[in-house]
Amino acid sequence: MVSTPGGGARFVQEVRDAVTGRAAALVIGVLVLQLAFVASYVGAFHSPKPKDIATGVVAPGPLGDQLVKKLDALPGHPLDPRTVPDEARARAEIGTRELDAALVVHPRGTTDTLLVAGGAGASLAQAAEAVLTRAERAEGRALRVVDTAPAAAGDARGLSAFYLVVGWCVGGYLCAAILAISAGARPANVHRAVIRLAALAVYALAAGLLGTVIAGPVLGALPGGILGLWGLGALVVFAVGSLTLALQGLAGVVGIGLAIAIVVVLGNPSAGGAYPYPLLPPFWRAIGPALPPGAGTWSARSLAYFRGNALTGPLLVLSAWAVAGTAATLLSAALRRGRAVPTD
Numbered sequence: 011m012v013s014t015p016g017g018g019a020r021f022v023q024e025v026r027d028a029v030t031g032r033a034a035a036l037v038i039g040v041l042v043l044q045l046a047f048v049a050s051y052v053g054a055f056h057s058p059k060p061k062d063i064a065t066g067v068v069a070p071g072p073l074g075d076q077l078v079k080k081l082d083a084l085p086g087h088p089l090d091p092r093t094v095p096d097e098a099r100a101r102a103e104i105g106t107r108e109l110d111a112a113l114v115v116h117p118r119g120t121t122d123t124l125l126v127a128g129g130a131g132a133s134l135a136q137a138a139e140a141v142l143t144r145a146e147r148a149e150g151r152a153l154r155v156v157d158t159a160p161a162a163a164g165d166a167r168g169l170s171a172f173y174l175v176v177g178w179c180v181g182g183y184l185c186a187a188i189l190a191i192s193a194g195a196r197p198a199n200v201h202r203a204v205i206r207l208a209a210l211a212v213y214a215l216a217a218g219l220l221g222t223v224i225a226g227p228v229l230g231a232l233p234g235g236i237l238g239l240w241g242l243g244a245l246v247v248f249a250v251g252s253l254t255l256a257l258q259g260l261a262g263v264v265g266i267g268l269a270i271a272i273v274v275v276l277g278n279p280s281a282g283g284a285y286p287y288p289l290l291p292p293f294w295r296a297i298g299p300a301l302p303p304g305a306g307t308w309s310a311r312s313l314a315y316f317r318g319n320a321l322t323g324p325l326l327v328l329s330a331w332a333v334a335g336t337a338a339t340l341l342s343a344a345l346r347r348g349r350a351v352p353t354d
Contacts, residue, residue, distance in 0.1 A: 036264075043267055046275045050294075054279035058289040060137040061087060066094035066103060066112035066125075073115065081113075081145060088141045100125055104158050107312065107320040110288065111138035121152040127159035129315025132167035134286040159315045162233050170231035171310035172283025172303075174221055178243050179277070179303055181217045182250030183269045185210055190258045190266065203259070203343035207336060210251040218243025234314040242313060242325075246306040249328045252335025253302070259342030277303035299324070302331055 067077050074093040081091040091113075094100045100112035104127050114123040124142055126135035139155055146153045161168040189206050222239040225232045232239065250273055257265030280290065280298035287295045298304035305324035312321050 039264065039267055043271060043275065046271060050275045051279045054290055054294045055285060058133070058137075058285045059086065060089070060141055060288055061292075061295075062090040063088060063134070063138050063141070063288045064108065064110045065089045065091045065138065065142075066100040066109045067091050067115070068094050068097050068100050068112060069115035070117060073117065077113070077115065081142075084141065084145065088137070097123075097125075101158050105316055105319060107316055110134055110286075111142070113142055120150070121154055122146060124153050124155045125158050126155060127315070128157045128161045129159040129165075129168055130311060131169075131282070131286040132161065133284065133289060137289055161315070162231065164230040165232060165314075168311070168315075169283060170225055170229075171314055172281060172307045174225045174232065174239075174243075175246055175281070175303055175306035175310055176278060176283070178217060178221055178246040178306065179250045179273050181221075182210075182214070182247040183254040183266070183273060185213045185217075185247070186251045186254035186258065186269070187266045189255070190263065199346075200340055200343045203255075203339050206255060207252065207339060210255065211248055214244040214247035214251065217247045218245075232310070232314045238313045238318060239310065242306065242309050242328075245325070245328045245332060246302060249302050249331040249335065252332055252339060254335075256335040256338035256342065259339050259346070273302060277301040280304055281307045283307050300327060302328060 065081065067074050067081065069077055078091045078093055081089050094103065094109075094112060097112075097114050100109065100114065103109040104112060104125055107130070110127070110130065112125040114125065116122055124139060126138055128135050135155075135157065139153070143153050162170075164170070186206075189209065218240045219236075221243050222236050226234070226236060226239065250269070253272065254266060254269035257268045259265070261268060276297060280294035280301060281303035282290070282298055283303075287298060290298065299308070305327040309321055309324045309328070312319055312324075
């Protein structure tokens with residue numbers, strides 16, 4: 011084959027025409043996002059170890075304090091034990107999500123009772139059972155497990171709340187992304203930003219209701235009332251969508267990738283879904299409650315299995331994301347209008 015003069019130069023020019031500098035930068039950004047995804051998920055899930063599982067100890071007299079000291083000294087500190095006056099109080103505190111489990115000691119026999127809540131995640135209940143079974147066996151005692159808040163028959167391992175919230179999150183950032191693709195990543199003015207936010211709100215209401223109906227009445231995966239989960243779903247979708255709109259307003263199309271980094275790369279593995287917080291490494295355990303997937307998963311489980319207890323904090327987190335996303339979207343649109351910058 012005879013090479014033609016200037017063929018190499020033409021090939022290089024064709025490559026430059028086919029893959030612009032901006033496209034190359036975006037591809038590199040995708041690679042970074044992909045590697046971050048792998049590192050985050052594998053880092054969070056590759057070696058779950060129980061740490062500080064909130065555990066009540068019900069035992070008469072000084073025996074309770076002695077057991078708390080022994081359990082608190084277990085290698086790796088898997089439990090965070092404290093005494094509880096009686097079994098009724100222990101059950102109540104599991105119901106309000108102050109405790110993850112409770113050990114009820116029966117001194118006259120050789121078998122004690124472990125109270126758990128499967129609705130908070132099967133892996134957490136199993137971890138508490140494994141740790142306390144070993145501790146009891148070392149004392150020559152056996153353990154009987156009682157699930158005080160079992161997951162629904164259609165909710166295998168208590169994961170349905172997590173997957174429902176993940177679906178809502180995906181809908182939130184995809185809706186915002188489609189609005190960007192259809193009419194430019196950055197709204198031209200505040201009026202258009204308001205229209206996008208209004209469209210997102212309508213979508214959030216529909217997505218929250220339909221997701222709740224599918225998970226509840228249709229599949230029987232989550233118990234509880236429709237209104238509570240519907241409201242939660244609408245808030246999750248709007249919070250994630252407004253965050254995505256805000257990042258798009260600040261960074262253009264790149265904002266979609268930033269939203270995915272926050273919600274998917276960081277938020278999903280730290281949400282306490284597959285492994286609740288006491289089983290996650292410190293970094294993911296720390297950030298999970300502050301991100302939409304974690305706040306949403308905790309809230310959905312509370313509504314489904316714990317009579318709506320322990321909702322204030324997570325709902326404030328979701329509301330803060332929604333308010334901050336809305337404010338940033340409007341502010342970026344106002345600044346953009348003031349600078350008279352053309353839309354993407």
